[in-house]
Amino acid sequence: MINLDHLNDQQRAAVTAPLGQVLVLAGPGSGKTRVLTQRIAYLIEGMGVRPHNILAVTFTNKAAREMQHRLQSLLGDDGEGVWLGTFHANCARILRREAQYLSFDNNFVIMDSDDQQALVKRAIRELNLDEKLYRPTSIHAAISTAKNNLITPADFPTQSYRDEITKRIYERYQSLLRDSNAVDFDDLLLETVRLLVDNPHVRERYARRFEHILVDEFQDTNLVQYELLKLLASIHGNLFVVGDEDQSIYRWRGADYRNMLRFEQDFPACQKILLEQNYRSTQTVLDAARAVIDRNKHRTRKHLFSERGAGERLVLYEAVDEHAEAAFVVDTIQQWVNSGKARGSDFAVMYRTNAQSRLLEEAFLRAGLPYRLVGALRFYGRREVKDLICFLRLVHNPDDEVSLARVINVPPRGVGEKTMVALQLAARQAGLSAGQLLIELGEKGEQSAHWGRFSGRSILPLADFGSQLAGWRRAVAEGLSLPGLFDRILLDTAYQEYIDDGSNEGKERWDNVQELRRLAYEFREGGLTAFLENLALVSDQDTLPEEAGNAATLLTLHAAKGLEFRFVFIIGLDEGLLPHARSKDDPEEMAEERRLLYVGITRAKDRVYLVRAHQRSQYGGPEIQEPSRFLEDLPESLIQRQGQRRHREVWESPESRALRSRVLSPNHRPASAALIEPRFHPTDRVRHPVWGEGIVMESRIQDGDETVDVFFESVGFKRLVASLANLEILPKG
Template structure:
């Protein structure tokens, strides 16, 4: 293959980046501008034009999927094997380096790599050995602390005791963890990178060997690199001026997990002879969508600056919908999806993007109700999430202490010091005497078969469950759920987790309370001779929701995902929902300029996922954190030029005839009774409320009402017996 064939399918900016002289280069690749294409063709250029052997090229990215795609595309382009090439993730390449030089890295030849679950189990065991209370020092918090230090290149021996008790205790655990890993020949993911950096830094001959070997080093998604990753790259390329990085400062959205946007700016200082090339032609979206993205991101400071453009045509304007509340928002989105499908569009071309995982519940329920297959991308459905299942287990056990599955799930969540031996003995006793675990526990306590510490821990748990049952007598469903969630200790447990993950779990628990408040309970609809209580019906509903299967990855289905998960993906039809200050941007970021700018970059990423149509929605009222909020529309919406937006107005009149029928009459008479939006009504059970909207026709007609005492409910008009006020 000659030089012309390598670059003849590229645009001018791509061609310039691919064929530039071998030197330090920063390629600012805008969303949808073909960055992977540039990396692959740059590798081909080095091999075919610059005559660099494949084994002398190092190409690094962040995911195994991206690395595999790069390998396949290089092989297809050059018709050669990439087996000898160093193409892989940071962790994969670091592991390869350590395997080849384990002795110099001071590791045993058969060292074992731990995944995050293995690492967490090791930390739990370590805390137990150190006799450290893991309720005060949660293992996940310890894991986060250790990994954060390693990602900054910091060993325990580098850290001085500053007198702070938290810091002192974490330092003690970190040192003990390092010692345990050394004795056991264990390496965690963060250690792979740190140890690989130290290997090169502390072995000059080895460093010079690899500097000479890797004549060209190429890096994908450079804006996502952390401190130790960039330090490793600098070691390999220092003095050679041969680092080629592709990234986008406007798509740096992972600061919360250690990514340093500053690396893009530092690159220009560390490699003063560098060249910058901007890829601004977008091959994904229409002009209106790109202009909206450009307008939003222009409000950030300290950008390197670029303007996305496309020759795909102007396209449709962005659609903005103002919903009454989160239920109306979900109703609107799903109706638009159904119209798309009715017109022949594929479900797999649709994405619903949200800032918080807790937002998925409303859309899941509506999609399920209307029979539209969906998939939660990169996550679990709402009622399948760990924190939700834990909360539901507390509720189940408080109503039925003989529920063994719930007992097993939460007996040590949060940790109470009930050991494995105690639980094993309890299981054996339950099996031998045909008892529930609860009864077996009562038996062991009565017979004083446990140590004082174990007995106190077990008794404390059982008293908590009994107290929950007592405290919730007479409470409404949402009050019951709220009380159990707060009293169980789950909220405090998850608040101690790593920042974003812990916040998400707490938000999900608060959304569970909201789900309970909005739960539509109608005992008259039950066919059972002994109707279930509202709580039992809610628990049954949750079990059925969790039990329903998601669509397979290969099935034509709507994709639901967080904005963070959407990076790198594209869809013809995109809904960005919950566009409200306090939700997006998040409440934690509105007063922090650095975090607010990252939220704005996240908005830019969301907008640029859309290829043909983009809907932006926000609600006038939303129930969050157990309270009704009346949020302002997101400041990001106000940053989009008005000429790019078409505002979808709510119907001024949703009047429909109310036509009850009598089965005893051969000639049906229709009593015309119109309910308009805003109509004040009274229901014999739920009290006074206001009509929000109606849907359906005939016997299937429903009306949505905001009741003063019980919140929003959908009722069948034919049976509701509503009275105008």
């Protein structure tokens, strides 16, 4: 029997909760992974549930691996058989098993983000639409939102002409996916729900099997995921969900924290348990985080407490500008590291948008401090890695036209755009996919009925590639291992000669190929299908090495979820950055921005540095920044102000103060300060040398200068210092 003595009272109540529906509200650092794994162990050892009858769902592969490792430590081989994985991985597993009920085969490929964008662009082109009017990223987001809300192309609502166009692109996009025997991430969920709804006997089979369903990060579920859980729990009704509405930060990709509220409404008899003891942070960090999040509505208040003591106050640093902001971060880290009291890996620097990392990276490079960047160009998105993945995907599924288009001329073999168009047209006329037609040309040569469709100049490289593809597929059918296939593709295509030109960049690209090859060896037992599925479902955090060495981590607040560090810097605490300008007029968006800051603060074990800049460079010069409204929620007793000192509305740096004292020495001081009259007035039309024309919304005298709020037609709202902005007042009328 497992030992529960090491659990606190709230954790023990959750682990041993009676059957039925259980909602565990787990504050940050409260041991939710421990509770989930102990609950599974308790079901198996304490209640006699067979592992085969337990489904455990996570949101990242990393979380699934950690849970698997802990279960192995707790139960050994007795835990074998639990269905444990991400929503997408579990759905892919079900779809491959039940392919006879679907519109695609069980060897379907999962299109990654880049491939999805490529297909949307292709759909737009094929419909003769303008990409500037119908931006692929925007259209893809609309399609994704529809799928997350269980809306198929046929059901897509059309209330405007743009909706009509989006629906047409959605329909074509789905056709292109099916032509390639492919699905996107959202299809994995949507098609599984449709499978279970349309086939009651299939639903009953899975619902009977999964006597107990456990869900991690429940606050990040969307509508389709919630419906899926209800379908799978429709017979036994044992749903154990763990989440925290205060950490719901993925609204932009469909996550809906209100599923926590829906759970209580749909299951009024559910047991609700709060995990409030934090094992990560000091009490001061927790109190600051609570001061920020308690302003949000539609949530259950949690009284987070820690036995680690009060700890140090949060540092609130205001820099002169964004360059000084980055310098403060790097200088502080360097001082800690040089003192021997911390390692580089103890530090994380978090920001709202990826663009904010540039100045930080430059500052780290100048200081010679190592860093790692999370969520930048992912390893799997690099050109050479993507090439090899597409070769492998094509061997797995010759119908994959996205992969075919990428590698048919890699390395260059004389297959241009005209030849590709001819190939696709011939394939369509023959009722085949382009990949199937290539294989036939490669195997039958001039005996193929389709040989005469191509000119002598274009047919040879097509047939040559088709012959290679047929040979790779034949070798796999005869038992060639995944590493063996990988090496054969490299050899047959002379890929090393193509990618490694002897330069440092070439060597780095070949090193990346070797790293992918090493990963292929890890899947020599699982095979090609498992390997490709793992690659398609990997996330930014999954590529983060377990050991950071001596490097500080740079990452967005969104990417920080689930991580922890001794020291956390959060930069850009200015209106328009955090909270983001997009959230200004949307209460739900603003609430999510507040949750983002809460997540960032609660990543810290020992110390938090909140950093902002008095001014930031924009296209036409410096622009005064307003402090983030969230800073007003922090009690003065919890923070230690550094950097510029407050003088009414503006803080003054030591450098500025020294300069002022020299300039305004007794011999230089004026007898009295001149009274400044505002030059600009509301409704004035002005012209800026970069942003063009705009309208003055407000003007005020602030610390001896005029500050002007202007709405520009080209870039929107800007706040400017009049003496620096070079604004021209336009004649009225």
